[in-house]
Amino acid sequence: MPTATSSAAAVPTAPATLAAGDPHGSSIYRASGWFEENWANWLNGGLRILLILAIAITLRAVIRRTISRLIDRMNRGAAAAASTTLGGLLVNAERRKQRSEAIGSVLRSVASFVILGTAALTILSVLRINLAPLLASAGVAGVAIGFGARNLVTDFLSGVFMILEDQYGVGDVIDAGVASGTVIEVGLRVTKLRGDNGEIWYVRNGEVKRIGNLSQGWATAVVDVQIGVGEDLERAREVIGTTAEDMGKHDPWDEMLWEPVQVLGLESVGTDFMVIRAQAKTMPGQATGVARELRWRIKRAFDAAGIVISGGAPTVAVTEAVVPEGAPATATEQAAQETPAPPASASAPVPPPASGEH
Numbered sequence: 001m002p003t004a005t006s007s008a009a010a011v012p013t014a015p016a017t018l019a020a021g022d023p024h025g026s027s028i029y030r031a032s033g034w035f036e037e038n039w040a041n042w043l044n045g046g047l048r049i050l051l052i053l054a055i056a057i058t059l060r061a062v063i064r065r066t067i068s069r070l071i072d073r074m075n076r077g078a079a080a081a082a083s084t085t086l087g088g089l090l091v092n093a094e095r096r097k098q099r100s101e102a103i104g105s106v107l108r109s110v111a112s113f114v115i116l117g118t119a120a121l122t123i124l125s126v127l128r129i130n131l132a133p134l135l136a137s138a139g140v141a142g143v144a145i146g147f148g149a150r151n152l153v154t155d156f157l158s159g160v161f162m163i164l165e166d167q168y169g170v171g172d173v174i175d176a177g178v179a180s181g182t183v184i185e186v187g188l189r190v191t192k193l194r195g196d197n198g199e200i201w202y203v204r205n206g207e208v209k210r211i212g213n214l215s216q217g218w219a220t221a222v223v224d225v226q227i228g229v230g231e232d233l234e235r236a237r238e239v240i241g242t243t244a245e246d247m248g249k250h251d252p253w254d255e256m257l258w259e260p261v262q263v264l265g266l267e268s269v270g271t272d273f274m275v276i277r278a279q280a281k282t283m284p285g286q287a288t289g290v291a292r293e294l295r296w297r298i299k300r301a302f303d304a305a306g307i308v309i310s311g312g313a314p315t316v317a318v319t320e321a322v323v324p325e326g327a328p329a330t331a332t333e334q335a336a337q338e339t340p341a342p343p344a345s346a347s348a349p350v351p352p353p354a355s356g357e358h
Contacts, residue, residue, distance in 0.1 A: 063111045247294060
């Protein structure tokens, strides 16, 4: 009699039966088994990817909102400072706003790139994708793109550092080497200038090798006054000082003049003129206007005081000398007197002979 063990061994198992009866059934069985073995890993990986995406999106939104609020607070502070009398002179609200917006845009772009790039690499590592070939390809592509767009990258980086360092802003008068004028727009790639004749210059930030900002800190107004060589220097100094002091008491020159006008002294001396130099420290960008007004007032004060302003080439007056009777004649006159007059026959024409005369 067969035992239980032998009878159990005689019963075929499910895989053997499926393999003997239907070959496709064995494939389905193996697929279902593989799915049962790996579904937990899939679920774990999917949950990790969803968690990474959720963290990245949330972190990006929080950082961008924080940067935007910080920029708005900076703009409100600049606007409040510009509403005061002194703040309006020292703070350019439009410049601060544009600078803060540019900085905020750069910070938001950098934050998004870093967060989303890190999330993408983390997701690829969760999917067990080899990152070495991908990173190598990205490096080669980045080098090729950087080499082809090197001017664009140079302009962008130069613009970022110009804005961060506050080298110039909207409303500043600058000399960028390739062009000069008033800044009307500052971008990350191009700076827009308004020239003296009204033209607009588009200057690439990467082409700017040096920048002369004429609107930062303070400016100096220099006025040279040219007077006649016979005028009294002390009197001219006194008139200039009194005129400058009176100018500093009137609006708007009392705000534009940051220090009293100084008469530096005699700048140069010529054959028929002398030059006195005066100097004043003014508000940035107002030196030209202050110098013009000071020249105007000095000219009027000199006219009232009778001080002659000399300039140009000296004029020469030619007069006719009157020689009194009995005075000795000059050598030229004596030579003219000693020179005999030509005979009349030599100069008068001879008439032709009349008819019948030989």
